[in-house]
Amino acid sequence: MPDARRPSRDAVNALRMLLERHNHIVQEVDGQNDFGEDLHVTFTEDGEVTGDLVKIQVKGGRSWRRADGYAVPIGDHGGTWADGNIPVLCVVHDPDTSCLYWANATKQLLSARRNGEMPKTIIISRDQELDDESIADFVAEVRNYLGRYRGNRIIQAQLGEMAGVEFGPSDIVQHHVNVFGEDLIFWQRRGEGFATLLHSDLDWHPEHIGPEHFHPAGRPGLLPGIPVVVDKIMSMAEAQWLAACFDATQWARKPAVDDPPLHTNIDARDNYVARRVEHRLRIEPDTLTRSIQKLRTETATDHDLATIATELESDAEAYAEVLSKPWREMSDKARRIVTFYLVKEVHVGSPALPIDEQFRIVRRCPRPTAEYGFNARVGRPSTRMSSHRELVLAFELRPGDRIYWLSRHGNERGRNVSAVWDSEDTPGTVCVLFDQLMLGDTFWPEERFVRKVPTKPQ
Secondary structure (H helix, E strand, O other): OOHHHHHHHHHHHHHHHHHHHOOOEEEEOOHHHOOOOOEEEEEEEOOEEEEEEEEEEEEEOHHHEEOOEEEEEOHHHHHHHHHOOOOEEEEEEEOOOOEEEEEEHHHHHHHHHHOOOOOOEEEEEOOOEEOOOOHHHHHHHHHHHHHHHHHHHHHHHHHHHHHOOOOOOOOEEEEEEOOOOOEEEEEEOOOOOOEEEEEHHHOOOOEEEOHHHEEOOOEOOEOOOOOEEOOEEOOHHHHHHHHHHHHHOOHHHOOOOOOOOOOOOHHHHHHHHHHHHHHHHHHOOOHHHHHHHHHHHHHOOOHHHHHHHHHHHOOHHHHHHHHHOOHHHOOHHHHHHHHHHHEEEEEEOOOOOOHHHHEEEEEOOOOOOOOEOOOOOOOOOOOOOEOOEEEEEHHHOOOOOEEEEEOOOEOOOOOEEEEEEEOOOOOOEEEEEEOOOEEOOEEOOOOOEEEEEEOOOO
16 A cells, blocks of 8 residues: 555544544545545434434645644535535544544535635634544534534525525525515525525516615605615515625625636526516507518528528417517417517626626617607606696507607616607697606616606797
8 A cells, every 4th residue: 555545544544433432423435436525424312323414524644734723625626515415524634643623614615605705725723623522512513513504405495496496506595474474585696696586476486686676765756765676665674684685695796716607597588588578568569560570671581580480470379469469468489479579689798797787688670760859858757747747657658649759869878768749639748758767866777657748948
């Protein structure tokens, strides 16, 4: 046997003898299958086998010494030690003193991860000595940690089954039950620039959000004091819970240098596109007709595009839904056809970007070009209703309104005025449809308003 192997065997044997002397069950991993773990230890209590199992990486020799203790290199084992189903301990055997020292590798890695760090070694203090006198405290501490670790994994699995999703081992999952008994789940993937909010009262439909979508004190100029996330009103307790979730996971939205690259969240992309398509159909009722006309022009010269269009439109039932039903009443097949009509392509950026920056939609038929080129300004919405000024939702427009499209004049953020018309029902007034209404310093990206203003210059 090579001399270099001797310290490792001495270390494994010393730890095995100590554990077996106190009636714990030790299984050694074959050297050819050693990938960051040397022993599997099952603890016993009063002569009875428990369900508590731990993995141990054992090191022996002087090379692991440091000025303040010992250090075990992590190497390629960081992911499995931090996110495995079973926690991992590191034990060092000092040949000069014949003493064993230990540290909880899984606990150290998870703690470092919360601080946005990626350590290279597991630090073992000289105070963490493992011998016949300290083994009872060692077993109690490790078993207590195993209970919490296993409990978190079980709770996470149960929440995933309840919401119909699968959480990754490194995902951060928080749970809240409101006063009505409804379940809310906050889900943050490491390195992803947004979180996912799941709500039982919304049929667990995922809402992909970032801190920029959350207004715990209400939106400036509207709904003061009422917490809002995207377009959903929250109770004060829900808002406090959500604020705590965002604060606790701030580090997780920033990818660590040594983290493996994160793949694009396909569900988030599809939900984002679907939301934008639904919104476009709501504020531009004729956008579907114009997009279909544009597609017909493109398919005349693009054979591949024509083939895709023919295949999608071959489903007569789904195609009929496209022409007759609103978005929320359509089947998935019909929605796919509508998305194909409206969306030419989707540019995808880094997963670490906020969701509004990560996905950029190129529409098949952009908004109509300008007929009138003038700017428009809007202040806070008036609380007084009069014959000369009225605030209504865009979908309340009625047939017969004569529409004239404006140029894409906007503010510094690129928000645009979309349309202006002189309504037959209200002669002498001009109605302006704003793409995004600015209230103070905050834009309402999901709500579209129509403001009726006097035609006389103001």
